[in-house]
Amino acid sequence: MKNPEIFWSGIILSSLLCITTSFAQNAQTLSDAEVASVAVVANQIDIAYAEIAKEKSKDAEILKFAETMINDHNAVIKQASDLVKKLGVTPKDNDVSKKLLSDADATKKTLRSKSGSEFNKAYIDNEVAYHKAVIEAVEGLLIPEAENAELKALLQNVVPALKTHLAHAEMVQKSLK
Numbered sequence: 111m112k113n114p115e116i117f118w119s120g121i122i123l124s125s126l127l128c129i130t131t132s133f134a135q136n137a138q139t140l141s142d143a144e145v146a147s148v149a150v151v152a153n154q155i156d157i158a159y160a161e162i163a164k165e166k167s168k169d170a171e172i173l174k175f176a177e178t179m180i181n182d183h184n185a186v187i188k189q190a191s192d193l194v195k196k197l198g199v200t201p202k203d204n205d206v207s208k209k210l211l212s213d214a215d216a217t218k219k220t221l222r223s224k225s226g227s228e229f230n231k232a233y234i235d236n237e238v239a240y241h242k243a244v245i246e247a248v249e250g251l252l253i254p255e256a257e258n259a260e261l262k263a264l265l266q267n268v269v270p271a272l273k274t275h276l277a278h279a280e281m282v283q284k285s286l287k
Contacts, residue, residue, distance in 0.1 A: 139255055140204060140206065140251070140255040141257075142197070142256060142257055142258045142261050143194075143199050143200060143201055143202035144201075144202050144203075144204040144206070144207070144255075145252050145255050145256045145261060145265075146190055146194050146199060146201040146202075146261065147201035147202050147203055147204060147207045148204070148206045148207045148210065148247070148251075148252060149186075149190050149248075149264075149265065149268075150190055150191070150201055151207040151210050151211060152210060152244050152247070153183040153186050153187045153190075154183075154187065155210060155211070155214040155240075156179050156183050156237075156240060156244075157179065157180050157183045157184065157187075158214065158218060159176075159179070159214075159217070159218070159221065159233065159236065159237065159240070160175075160176035160177070160179035160180045160183075161176075161180065162218060162221050162222060162233070163175075163176035163229075163233050164177070164180075166221070166222075166224075166225060166229050166233075167229060167230055167233065169227075169230050169286075171282045171285060171286075172230050172233060172234065172282065175234070175237070175278060175279065175282050176233075178275070178278065179237070179275065182271060182275065186268055186271070189264060190264065193260055193261060193264055196260075197258060197260070197261070199258075217236060220232065221233060221236065227286070230286055231286055234279055234282050234283045234286060235283065237275075237279040237282075237283075238276065238279045238280055238283055241272055241273075241275050241276040241279055242276060244272055245272050245273060245276065248265055248268065248269055248272065249269060252265050253265045253266060
């Protein structure tokens, strides 16, 4: 495969675009409970990818990046959990969160099948693609769908961190080439 980043981006972005298009065509909206679920699931997925990296990689940059993902995404989950408790909202599974989980299972299986430098490259290529897709989903779906001002603000405040993660992942990706 000449450019795995394009492969991963294509899979992740097409899934999110299909979900977004489906919601738009069916004039469905996500409730705040569903938006919260998608946000938490997206963070949990990236933590799971990072945990695989910590198990399989020996590369210092990959391990540092994975640790950052675990710490930062756990912090976002805590913020989201604190907010939904404050608002009395229980995150609710929906088509978007279910699709994310389904796609993540396939990605985790692929990552677990690799080792050494092949794993490192697959992991960081996925991280670049995943962060691009998540930024698009947060900005294009979750923020517009969120009705509660505090939930919307939390999502807006997370975008710069996601963009920082993307830049970090791209830096590590370049160092592996």
